[in-house]
Every structure is written in C-alpha cells, then in structure tokens.
Amino acid sequence: MFIKEKELNIIADLAKIYINEKEKVSYLLDLNKMESLTEILEKIDVSGLEPTTHLTDLRNVWREDIVKPCSRKIVNQMLNSAPAKEKNFYKIHKVINVK
Amino acid sequence: MINIKNLNKKICLGEIKSVDIIKKCLNCIKENDIKIKAFLRLNExxxxxxxxxxxxxxxxxxxxxxxxxxxxxxIMIKDHNMTAASKYLEHYISPYDATVIKKLKMAGAIFIGETNMDEFAMGGSTETSAYQKTTNPWNIEYIPGGSSGGSAAAVGSGMVPLALGSDTGGSVRQPASFCGVVGYKPSYGLISRYGVCALASSFDQIGVFSKTVMNVALLTSIIAGKDYNDPVCEPKGWIDYTYNLNNPYILKNLKIGIPKQLLDYKIDNDIVKVFNDAIKKLKLEGAEVFEIDIPSCKYINALYKIIMCAEVSANIATFDGIRYGYRSLNCKNLNDEYAKSRAESLGYEVKKRILFGTYVLKSQNYYKYYHKAQKVRTLLIKQIKDVYKKCDFIFSPSTLQMPVKFGEILSDECDIFLIMANLAGLPGITIPYSFSNFGMPIGMHFMGPRFSDAKLFKIAYAFEKISNFNINIFPKYLSPVLHKKDKI
Known part of the structure; x- marks a missing residue:
C-alpha cells in the first residue's frame, strides 16, 4: 500500500474532513486502488510539453474593485441561506480567542 | 416520439393547449415514476x-x-430547491437562475421537475444520490447510468420529451446510452455553466437529452451562446443547429475514424456485434471507415481520475457550512465546524474524491501526479488533433459494457471513449442504435473536432435514420405520454 494510515490522516486534515476508524479501512483500500491506477503515467516522456490547465485561451483580466449597490432583498436572500446569521453578517465560531 | 418543433407550432396556433400537455405529462409521471424514481421534485x-x-x-x-x-x-432555478442529490444542500434555495434556465424561460419552456443524479454528479449509476435510486426504464433491476441518470430515465421512459443534464466524464452520454435516448455533450465553451453546481471545471459542460437528434439540436440552439458570467464560454455567433439538419448526402465520403485502441479493452459481445453492424451500414451509406491511432488512450483513466479529483477538491472546498448548506451542531471551533459539517453531510464517493484530490495536490505530490497529468493531457489533445487531420469524426460504441444490476460495479473502462471528449473539450453525441439480446438499448457515439457541433448534429441525424432502434417503442409496462399514439 502506497497511502498509509498516517498519510490518510494528513490528507483528511488538509481537506478538513473528519473520517472515522471504520471509514478509514475502506478509504485506504479505495485510495490505494486509485493511486495504483496512476502508476501508468510515471514512465511517459513529457519533456517539452506544456501542462493543459484549461481548454480556452483564458487570460487574467485585472480591474479595480468597485463596490456596487445591492438591493436589501438580495442581501436578505443570501443571508437567509446561511445556517446561522446575526444582523447583517454570517455567524461563525470565534476565530481569534483573546484571553 | 413527438417532434418538439411541430408540437410547439400546434400550441402557438392554439390547436393544442399547453395545460393539456402538462396534465398528460404529470399523469404519466405519477403513474410511472413510482417504478422509475427519476424525479426528486415536481413543480405541479x-x-x-x-x-x-x-x-x-x-x-x-x-x-x-x-x-x-x-x-x-x-442547475439553479430561482426560488426552487436545488440539492445536487446531496444532504449538504437539502434545504438550499437557488437565489438566481442559471444562464440556461434564463434562456429557457425566455423561450417559454416549463420546468416540470428536477431529476435525480449522483451526489454532486460524482458517479456513473445515480446510486450515490442521497435521496433515492433511479431505475433503468428498460429493466428496473438495472442502473440507469449516471450521473444524469434521472434525466436520462425520465426521457427514456417517455415521461418528458426534453431534459438537461451535465457531462463531466460522460455523465450525459453514458446514461443516455443505457436508457435508449439521444445524449449530447457540446464542445467545451459552447453552453454557459453559470448557475450550475461545479464538479471539475475544466471538463464540465451542460448536456441535452431527448428521443431524437432534431429535438436535441433545437434545445441546443436555444441554450448555447456567449455568456459573460462564464469566462470559458466562447464568443460564437448564434447558430440554429436544426438548420439543414436533414442532409441525405452527409455520410457519403465522410471520413470516420475507429480508434484501434478499442481492441485493447474488453467489450460486451452484444455491443461488438451491434458496433460491427453500424460500421457496415455507415459504409453502405458511402462513408469511408478506417482505423486511427490514439496511443495515449491507455492513459485516459489515470489522467481523468487525477485531474477530476484535484478540481473536485478545490470546488468542494467552497462547501464550508457557513454561507449556505448543512452545518454541524455542537462544534468546538471553526475547523471542527468545517470537518464535521462535511463528514456528516457528504456521501462516501464525494469524500473519497476530495481526499484523492487533496492527495494529488499536496505539495510533495503536486509534480508527480497533477502537473504530470496535465502534461499528458496536452499529449493526448495533440494526438487527437493529429487524428482529425486524417478523419472527420471519431466513431465508437458509447459504452464498452451494458448496464449492470444495482450493487454491481461498472468497469473503469466502460466509458473511456466518452471521457476522451471531456479531456479534449470535444463535442460528442450518443444515438440509440439497437438492443442487446436481453432487450437493453445500445448506443453509438460520434465525436468531432472542437466546435464542429453543427456538423455533428447533421451526422447524428443521418445515423439516427439508419439505426435499428425504433424510438416509438417503449418498455411494455410503461405508458409514455408524448407519443405518436396520443395524437398530440
């Protein structure tokens, strides 16, 4: 097995997903299956090739950040989708804990 | 099966009432969807x-x-619930219309219901839906395919004449083939994805289902075109894809390439038989059919898994349980909230893809997996471009395997030739061609160069005419509504 339990814990931590002990067994099995599928790419000579990041001729377009007015109705609609809110804000756990 | 253009004409002339069509449609859904379970919600x-x-x-x-x-x-419809078949979005109400929905509203279409799918379109059988299992209308013990299995089954059973799906790695064309309908994925950048729940953004496209190529071409003409809200949408002028669709000479001298790599895979016997028959018929129509070589075919599965999962992990990261969606209760801190919300609301397949995507993007692995895969993708695209110098279109069976029973697993190679279109951004269409010995439909797939969509429709239209598939035949236990016998 290429991906071991320690590695799986690191990935889950990076992805911010809890996985329980029971799930770990099947994830290890499945992820290693996927990993072994990719071995075929190892020996291909790709020198001189550019990576395809997207299929169109996309280019970055820079513009100023301009605050545009937004109706109360839309603001409320967006806030109403949130699991928790207070006044005009999304409510989340405290990020900075000042003692 | 009804021709939408004609039906629309009759409604416009007042010969038929739209209310009557809706009534018939809803009655048909109520009668049949108990078995098919294609719809998550109806907008009666x-x-x-x-x-x-x-x-x-x-x-x-x-x-x-x-x-x-x-x-x-x-696909978001303003003020409608949209779940993407996930518990995470169970109570989500769309705040705006997707561009395709806006265009369909302007065209007067009626959204009769939202269809089942694999959770966040991740899967090939519609079994990963958090809500229900959709069955194949031709045999309810079998899967309808996926991820747009609900849309394919709804059209295949005759409950609706048209449906939209999304295609990231064959998710429109594979279920279309399994359910005996026409399924089309446009060139990358032809139809706006604004307002569609993203899976893997460098592959995703909205696709179309109907029983006939004419109806698919009509619907595509309505929803295609430039949209400033989707930066990859190309500024092509408006095209009527139904224009001159019937060209009896289109197959004559057409150069059709068959990937010789097909021989490297295990293909179901019924499909081989039907495929050979299709080639024979194409030759009889005057087409020049010959072998082509795409050596990088064998990398498709690996490429797709790496790039798709990497993009999944980036896209699904936006699901944080803060602005919308499911949030776990009793969390200790913000990190705990992310991790628990995802753990409790996302299914196994989705989490698996996020984890693998995170693995291939991890700083130690980035060059070994993701960067390498992107370079091999360039190689594949280059080889396909070279092939199109010799042939006009690539032809293959839509799937290499027949649909399986629930719980059984499709092989990784089943839809390899469909995924090729997504990796290279090419248009592809599956047309039902015949039935297997067990009475399940078999589809054939044409794939053209990027933005050859108009010609692709013409070829598909001509091919549909020589197919052995009678679109007026439905599974015996079903009573389809929009059907010639109904005289509407």
Missing amino acids: KDSFIKASQIDKSNMKNKQLSGIPIAIKDN
Missing part, C-alpha cells in the same frame, strides 16, 4: 400556472412555448 402548481399563462398570452410565439422539460438537480 407552477407548471400549470405557467402553462395557462402561455395558453392565454402572446408568449405562444416562443420556440419552446408550453413545452415541459426536466432539469437535473444541479
């Missing part, structure tokens, strides 16, 4: 209101006035 009241408005008003003159359409549940 709204559909009747819209239909009666159309019958009374001058909205009659639009291209889809009063025509019912089913929408895959990952």
Whole structure:
C-alpha cells in the first residue's frame, strides 16, 4: 500500500474532513486502488510539453474593485441561506480567542 | 416520439393547449415514476400556472412555448430547491437562475421537475444520490447510468420529451446510452455553466437529452451562446443547429475514424456485434471507415481520475457550512465546524474524491501526479488533433459494457471513449442504435473536432435514420405520454 494510515490522516486534515476508524479501512483500500491506477503515467516522456490547465485561451483580466449597490432583498436572500446569521453578517465560531 | 418543433407550432396556433400537455405529462409521471424514481421534485402548481399563462398570452410565439422539460438537480432555478442529490444542500434555495434556465424561460419552456443524479454528479449509476435510486426504464433491476441518470430515465421512459443534464466524464452520454435516448455533450465553451453546481471545471459542460437528434439540436440552439458570467464560454455567433439538419448526402465520403485502441479493452459481445453492424451500414451509406491511432488512450483513466479529483477538491472546498448548506451542531471551533459539517453531510464517493484530490495536490505530490497529468493531457489533445487531420469524426460504441444490476460495479473502462471528449473539450453525441439480446438499448457515439457541433448534429441525424432502434417503442409496462399514439 502506497497511502498509509498516517498519510490518510494528513490528507483528511488538509481537506478538513473528519473520517472515522471504520471509514478509514475502506478509504485506504479505495485510495490505494486509485493511486495504483496512476502508476501508468510515471514512465511517459513529457519533456517539452506544456501542462493543459484549461481548454480556452483564458487570460487574467485585472480591474479595480468597485463596490456596487445591492438591493436589501438580495442581501436578505443570501443571508437567509446561511445556517446561522446575526444582523447583517454570517455567524461563525470565534476565530481569534483573546484571553 | 413527438417532434418538439411541430408540437410547439400546434400550441402557438392554439390547436393544442399547453395545460393539456402538462396534465398528460404529470399523469404519466405519477403513474410511472413510482417504478422509475427519476424525479426528486415536481413543480405541479407552477407548471400549470405557467402553462395557462402561455395558453392565454402572446408568449405562444416562443420556440419552446408550453413545452415541459426536466432539469437535473444541479442547475439553479430561482426560488426552487436545488440539492445536487446531496444532504449538504437539502434545504438550499437557488437565489438566481442559471444562464440556461434564463434562456429557457425566455423561450417559454416549463420546468416540470428536477431529476435525480449522483451526489454532486460524482458517479456513473445515480446510486450515490442521497435521496433515492433511479431505475433503468428498460429493466428496473438495472442502473440507469449516471450521473444524469434521472434525466436520462425520465426521457427514456417517455415521461418528458426534453431534459438537461451535465457531462463531466460522460455523465450525459453514458446514461443516455443505457436508457435508449439521444445524449449530447457540446464542445467545451459552447453552453454557459453559470448557475450550475461545479464538479471539475475544466471538463464540465451542460448536456441535452431527448428521443431524437432534431429535438436535441433545437434545445441546443436555444441554450448555447456567449455568456459573460462564464469566462470559458466562447464568443460564437448564434447558430440554429436544426438548420439543414436533414442532409441525405452527409455520410457519403465522410471520413470516420475507429480508434484501434478499442481492441485493447474488453467489450460486451452484444455491443461488438451491434458496433460491427453500424460500421457496415455507415459504409453502405458511402462513408469511408478506417482505423486511427490514439496511443495515449491507455492513459485516459489515470489522467481523468487525477485531474477530476484535484478540481473536485478545490470546488468542494467552497462547501464550508457557513454561507449556505448543512452545518454541524455542537462544534468546538471553526475547523471542527468545517470537518464535521462535511463528514456528516457528504456521501462516501464525494469524500473519497476530495481526499484523492487533496492527495494529488499536496505539495510533495503536486509534480508527480497533477502537473504530470496535465502534461499528458496536452499529449493526448495533440494526438487527437493529429487524428482529425486524417478523419472527420471519431466513431465508437458509447459504452464498452451494458448496464449492470444495482450493487454491481461498472468497469473503469466502460466509458473511456466518452471521457476522451471531456479531456479534449470535444463535442460528442450518443444515438440509440439497437438492443442487446436481453432487450437493453445500445448506443453509438460520434465525436468531432472542437466546435464542429453543427456538423455533428447533421451526422447524428443521418445515423439516427439508419439505426435499428425504433424510438416509438417503449418498455411494455410503461405508458409514455408524448407519443405518436396520443395524437398530440
């Protein structure tokens, strides 16, 4: 097995997903299956090739950040989708804990 | 099966009432969907209101006035619930219309219901839906395919004449082939994805289902075109894809390439037989059919898994349980909240793809997996471009395997030739061609160069005419509504 339990814990931590002990067994099995599928790419000579990041001729377009007015109705609609809110804000756990 | 253009004409002339069509459609769904389970939700009241408005008003003159359409549940319709078949979005209400929905509303279409799918379109059988299992209308013990299995089954069973899906790695064309309908994925950048729940952004495209190529071409003409809200949408002028669709000489001297790599895979016997018959018929029509070589075919699966999962992990990261969606209770801190919300609301397949995507993007692995895969993708695209110097279109069976029973697993190679179109951004269409010995439909797939969509439709139309598939035949236990026998 290429991906071991320690590695799986690191990935889950990076992805911010809890996985329980029971799930770990099947994830290890499945992820290693996927990993072994990719071995075929190892020996291909790709020198001189550019990576395809997207299929169109996309280019970055820079513009100023301009605050545009937004109706109360839309603001409320967006806030109403949130699991928790207070006044005009999304409510989340405290990020900075000042003692 | 009804021709949408003709049906629309009759509605416009007042010969048929849209309300009657909706009534028939909903009755048909109520009768049949108990077995098929294609729909997650029906918009009964709204559909009747819209239909009666159309019958009374001058909205009659639009291209889809009063025509019912089913929408895959990952496309946003303003003020409608959209779940993407996930518990995470169980109570999510779309705050705006997707661009395709806006265009369909302007054309007078009626959104009769939202269809089931694999959770966040991740899967090939519609079994990963958090809500229900959709069955194959041709045999309810079998899967309908996926991820747009609900839309494919809804059209395949005759419950609706049109449906939208999304295609990231064959998710429109594979279920279309399994359910005996036409399924089309446009060139990358032809149809706007604004308002569609993203899976893997460098592959995703909205696709179309119907029983006939004509109907698919009509619907595509309505929803395609430049949209400033989707930066990859190309500025192509408006095209009527139904124009000159019937060209009896299109197959004559057409250069059709068959990937010689097909021989490297295990293909179901029934499919081989039907495929050979299709080649024979194409030759009889005057097409020049010959072998082509795409050596990088064998890398498709690995490429797709790496790039798709990497993009999944980036896209799904936006699901944080803060601005919308499911949030776990009793969390200790913000990190705990992310991790628990995802753990409790996402299914196994989705989490698996996020984890693998995170693995290939991890700083130690980035060059070994993701960067390498992107370079091999360039190699594949280059080889396909070279092939198109010799042939006009690539032809293959849509799937290499017949649909399986629930719980059984499709092989990784089943839809390899469909995924090729996504990796290279090419248009592809599957047309039902025949049946297997067990009475399940078999589809054939044409794939063209990027933005050859108009010609692709013409070829598909001609191929549909020589197919052995009678679209007026439905599974015996079903009573389809929009059908010639109904005289509408």
